[in-house]
Amino acid sequence: MTATMSxxxxxxxxxxxxxxxxRYDEFDVxxxxxxxxxxxxxxxxxxxxxxxxxxxxxxxxxCGTCGVKVNGKPVLACxxxxxxxxxxEPLSPFPVLRDLVIDRDEVxxxxxxxxxxxxxxxxxxxxxxxxxxxxxxxIGILGTxxxxxxCVSGCPAVADRPFDGPAFMIQLRRxxxxxxxxxxxxxxxxxxxxxxxxxxxxxxxLCPADLSPADAIRSFRREALLGRGRKSGGKRG
Amino acid sequence: xxxxxxxxxxxxxxxxxxxxxxxxxxxLSQRVNRIAGLFxxxxxxxxxxxLAVVYSGVLKPVxxxxxxxxxxSEDTWFHVIYFFLFPAVVFHTLYSLKLLVxxxxxxxxxxxxxxxxxxxxxxxxxxxxxxxxxx
Amino acid sequence: xxxxxxxxxxxxxxxxxxxxxxxxxxxxxxxxRFNAMSGQNPKDNHDIFFxxxxxxxxxMNNRQLARILTQEAMDRAYDLESWGLVWERRGxxxxxxxxxxxxxxxxxxxxxxxxxxITEVMIHxxxxxxxxxxxxxxxxxxxxxxxxxxxxxLCLDMRHGRWCxxxxxxxxxxxxxxxxxxxxxxxxxxxxxxxxxxxxxxGAELVDIEFMQFIPISFVFPPSIRGYTLTEPPFYGTxxxxxxxxxxxxxxxxxxxxxxxxxxVRREGGTRDVLARAIMLEILEGRxxxxxxxxxxxxxxxxxxxxQERPMYTKRILENYGERAANFLEAFQVMPSxxxxxGGIRIDNWGRSTxxxxxxxxxxxxxxxxxxxxxxxxxxxxxxxxDGTSPSAVKRRIQEMTTREVxxxxxxxxxEQVTDTLAEFREQVxxxxxxxxxxxxxxxxxxxxxxxxxxxxxxxxMAAAALQRTETRxxxxxxxxxxxxxxxxxxxxxxxxxxxxxxxEKRPLVLETDAPAQPVPxxxxxxx
Numbered sequence: 001m002t003a004t005m006s007x008x009x010x011x012x013x014x015x016x017x018x019x020x021x022x023r024y025d026e027f028d029v030x031x032x033x034x035x036x037x038x039x040x041x042x043x044x045x046x047x048x049x050x051x052x053x054x055x056x057x058x059x060x061x062x063c064g065t066c067g068v069k070v071n072g073k074p075v076l077a078c079x080x081x082x083x084x085x086x087x088x089e090p091l092s093p094f095p096v097l098r099d100l101v102i103d104r105d106e107v108x109x110x111x112x113x114x115x116x117x118x119x120x121x122x123x124x125x126x127x128x129x130x131x132x133x134x135x136x137x138x139i140g141i142l143g144t145x146x147x148x149x150x151c152v153s154g155c156p157a158v159a160d161r162p163f164d165g166p167a168f169m170i171q172l173r174r175x176x177x178x179x180x181x182x183x184x185x186x187x188x189x190x191x192x193x194x195x196x197x198x199x200x201x202x203x204x205x206l207c208p209a210d211l212s213p214a215d216a217i218r219s220f221r222r223e224a225l226l227g228r229g230r231k232s233g234g235k236r237g
Numbered sequence: 238x239x240x241x242x243x244x245x246x247x248x249x250x251x252x253x254x255x256x257x258x259x260x261x262x263x264x265l266s267q268r269v270n271r272i273a274g275l276f277x278x279x280x281x282x283x284x285x286x287x288l289a290v291v292y293s294g295v296l297k298p299v300x301x302x303x304x305x306x307x308x309x310s311e312d313t314w315f316h317v318i319y320f321f322l323f324p325a326v327v328f329h330t331l332y333s334l335k336l337l338v339x340x341x342x343x344x345x346x347x348x349x350x351x352x353x354x355x356x357x358x359x360x361x362x363x364x365x366x367x368x369x370x371x372x
Numbered sequence: 373x374x375x376x377x378x379x380x381x382x383x384x385x386x387x388x389x390x391x392x393x394x395x396x397x398x399x400x401x402x403x404x405r406f407n408a409m410s411g412q413n414p415k416d417n418h419d420i421f422f423x424x425x426x427x428x429x430x431x432m433n434n435r436q437l438a439r440i441l442t443q444e445a446m447d448r449a450y451d452l453e454s455w456g457l458v459w460e461r462r463g464x465x466x467x468x469x470x471x472x473x474x475x476x477x478x479x480x481x482x483x484x485x486x487x488x489x490i491t492e493v494m495i496h497x498x499x500x501x502x503x504x505x506x507x508x509x510x511x512x513x514x515x516x517x518x519x520x521x522x523x524x525x526l527c528l529d530m531r532h533g534r535w536c537x538x539x540x541x542x543x544x545x546x547x548x549x550x551x552x553x554x555x556x557x558x559x560x561x562x563x564x565x566x567x568x569x570x571x572x573x574x575g576a577e578l579v580d581i582e583f584m585q586f587i588p589i590s591f592v593f594p595p596s597i598r599g600y601t602l603t604e605p606p607f608y609g610t611x612x613x614x615x616x617x618x619x620x621x622x623x624x625x626x627x628x629x630x631x632x633x634x635x636x637v638r639r640e641g642g643t644r645d646v647l648a649r650a651i652m653l654e655i656l657e658g659r660x661x662x663x664x665x666x667x668x669x670x671x672x673x674x675x676x677x678x679x680q681e682r683p684m685y686t687k688r689i690l691e692n693y694g695e696r697a698a699n700f701l702e703a704f705q706v707m708p709s710x711x712x713x714x715g716g717i718r719i720d721n722w723g724r725s726t727x728x729x730x731x732x733x734x735x736x737x738x739x740x741x742x743x744x745x746x747x748x749x750x751x752x753x754x755x756x757x758x759d760g761t762s763p764s765a766v767k768r769r770i771q772e773m774t775t776r777e778v779x780x781x782x783x784x785x786x787x788e789q790v791t792d793t794l795a796e797f798r799e800q801v802x803x804x805x806x807x808x809x810x811x812x813x814x815x816x817x818x819x820x821x822x823x824x825x826x827x828x829x830x831x832x833x834m835a836a837a838a839l840q841r842t843e844t845r846x847x848x849x850x851x852x853x854x855x856x857x858x859x860x861x862x863x864x865x866x867x868x869x870x871x872x873x874x875x876x877e878k879r880p881l882v883l884e885t886d887a888p889a890q891p892v893p894x895x896x897x898x899x900x
Contacts, residue, residue: 059597075257083257083258120454202263225340
């Protein structure tokens with residue numbers, strides 16, 4: 001692990017508030033073999049471009065805030081291994097606040113519209129809510145979605161169709177599977193563009209949490225065709 | 238010491254630290270599917286137009302404007318379409334069938350299915366080309 | 373967020389102000405394990421839970437806060453359940469409960485989605501109730517009226533590069549811990565002790581600030597994941613399932629099982645403080661690996677159990693240490709890491725600090741386990757300086773110093789040096805910080821200059837308290853006073869700002885039999 005590597009990176013720079021044209025700045029960075037894109041960004045920030053704007057927090061793939069596009073593919077900067085030549089851009093198709101930081105307001109609006117707190121028939125009784133252990137685990141698996149928006153960025157349908165995105169379908173699926181929730185999640189999914197999905201599985205390939213939003217959508221489609229009582233999607237087997 | 242209750246071994250999770258490398262199968266297959274679909278539509282339109290202007294009295298004025306339509310199926314440039322039409326139809330049909338089948342719960346690997354379908358489409362193209370060339 | 377939910381239920385207007393994105397918290401990163409009295413383990417009861425808590429806290433806990441925790445924890449677990457979190461279970465209404473480090477009975481609940489699930493369900497619950505939520509806004513200072521009652525919070529809106537002031541009747545600081553003052557830490561990059569420093573500058577008392585919990589094992593490389601917790605050695609052996617089993621073994625660079633020198637009875641199954649110290653000493657004395665760690669040798673027999681129970685950890689081990697390590701077929705490198713700030717803002721049984729109108733919750737508080745002028749002008753100066761020191765470089769210096777002198781191995785001389793160095797920082801270094809980027813929008817350097825003020829204040833308090841405590845207890849290890857001294861030190865240290873420096877006061881432990889602390893009057897309800 002004392003081996004080192006070098007990378008030549010092109011980083012997208014822009015400042016909408018300053019009304020300047022966007023550009024790509026190039027940097028050379030060396031670091032330990034196996035370093036991640038985040039390590040490269042931090043090195044650029046600390047040593048070369050002190051005004052680089054980028055987002056990160058947990059560094060371990062859980063907060064979902066460091067999503068960027070590397071060589072055209074949406075990835076988590078803290079997880080993606082650096083390669084020798086990289087172009088780093090903000091996550092499309094979101095509006096850019098500055099450099100690599102995107103505006104997530106619309107994302108939060110979608111989450112709010114979906115009302116992702118369980119709609120219970122009655123108050124929680126203050127004793128254990130009964131759930132079959134296996135179903136409970138499936139719900140928990142869907143709960144590992146970190147809201148990183150990488151699937152939304154990589155989804156071909158989001159860009160040109162009225163589809164909110166795969167991540168929102170995962171959340172709807174999680175609630176649909178929760179026995180205590182009574183809200184019409186299938187209807188919500190359809191209203192938010194679920195039918196636009198054509199099952200290409202780009203989201204499944206890209207998901208850093210190993211989830212399959214496409215499978216969650218397939219569960220909804222089965223439900224739409226065949227009625228409730230079907231097994232849910234979620235983690236790939 | 239108490240015996241450990243045995244646990245069924247699960248496959249290891251994926252290593253998702255190299256996501257920017259290689260192909261994004263979903264995006265690629267969506268694009269190919271769309272191109273194939275457009276190609277099929279184009280072929281059908283031209284082919285149908287070619288037939289219609291010959292057999293329909295109403296479209297005689299069109300035929301006068303575009304006389305080449307009457308024998309478009311014999312023109313060599315149109316035959317080129319055959320090389321691409323067969324692969325397009327095979328890809329588009331198989332891919333759509335794959336989506337349908339997955340909707341009903343059959344698990345298909347996006348990686349494996351992409352290459353298989355591409356392979357079959359290319360084979361269909363070669364078959365069509367061979368058939369054309371050998372006439 | 374829990375306070376926001378409750379406040380909303382009671383009809384208050386609430387805004388949650390997050391320094392970064394709302395999901396960027398330490399809770400998010402945590403394993404989400406929850407110790408509570410569900411009543412499903414007949415061998416367990418509130419008193420045992422309480423005793424375990426006190427024991428785990430090396431006797432320093434505020435007994436009243438600890439009692440509240442043990443009594444109310446399960447209600448909070450039900451809250452999370454009502455918001456959509458699913459606790460893992462053996463049967464439809466039988467929770468799966470595990471044993472935690474220091475717990476003598478099985479009572480620990482956990483959900484598959486861990487801290488991710490906890491934060492997600494709470495965000496949705498909070499927003500459903502109509503609490504406002506703003507991100508990328510950093511709490512910088514609080515304002516008071518002439519009677520010393522809190523009137524509002526000054527924040528830097530980093531998204532737009534402008535200041536904003538929130539007029540409020542009550543402010544709850546829940547900004548997390550101070551893990552970032554250490555080089556190798558397991559917390560999120562934002563946890564630079566901002567809330568602690570703001571409260572301290574406002575005159576609030578801090579308690580137990582000398583105590584920092586270190587997790588004994590964490591990742592060593594690559595740099596981005598360095599310091600991320602790998603839990604504890606028992607997880608990597610049969611010890612996790614059987615109290616008499618073997619934990620994963622720790623070996624130094626020479627292949628020696630060094631824990632036998634420190635704790636031959638409990639070996640790698642001992643408490644975090646002893647383990648972390650033992651590992652740190654091996655590394656400091658030159659018997660660590662080239663990358664600065666030691667070896668953990670897991671037991672292949674429990675590989676599948678671990679993979680099933682902690683799939684997210686398995687994934688990280690696979691991605692960073694390889695397939696053989698993930699299958700427990702080879703040893704991998706580990707090192708101690710600063711995890712959780714056990715000390716912090718002193719609160720009473722109702723979360724009130726010693727400053728009227730100021731409350732605190734979570735890691736920023738201490739004990740379970742400020743008349744100010746707005747300083748906006750001074751905080752703009754780094755933007756105007758054209759040459760000066762880079763804040764990132766200064767941050768690293770503070771981190772190195774804190775790790776060396778206020779970390780796992782402390783002594784009087786080193787701690788005094790810290791105070792001197794911080795004085796120098798305050799006079800020479802901080803006034804010379806310069807921000808090179810001209811954009812006010814999302815200016816990370818600007819954020820770091822403010823963070824440095826906070827880190828300096830917090831480390832000063834930690835060093836002052838650590839210097840006073842002339843004994844070794846828990847993670848606070850003094851080379852010059854290596855024994856635990858219950859006779860003289862069954863007491864807490866309280867830190868308060870006195871002019872420029874922290875004043876440290878020793879007071880007896882808060883026992884259950886003590887009268888509850890007098891509530892500090894908050895602002896009048898009307899017009900809040």
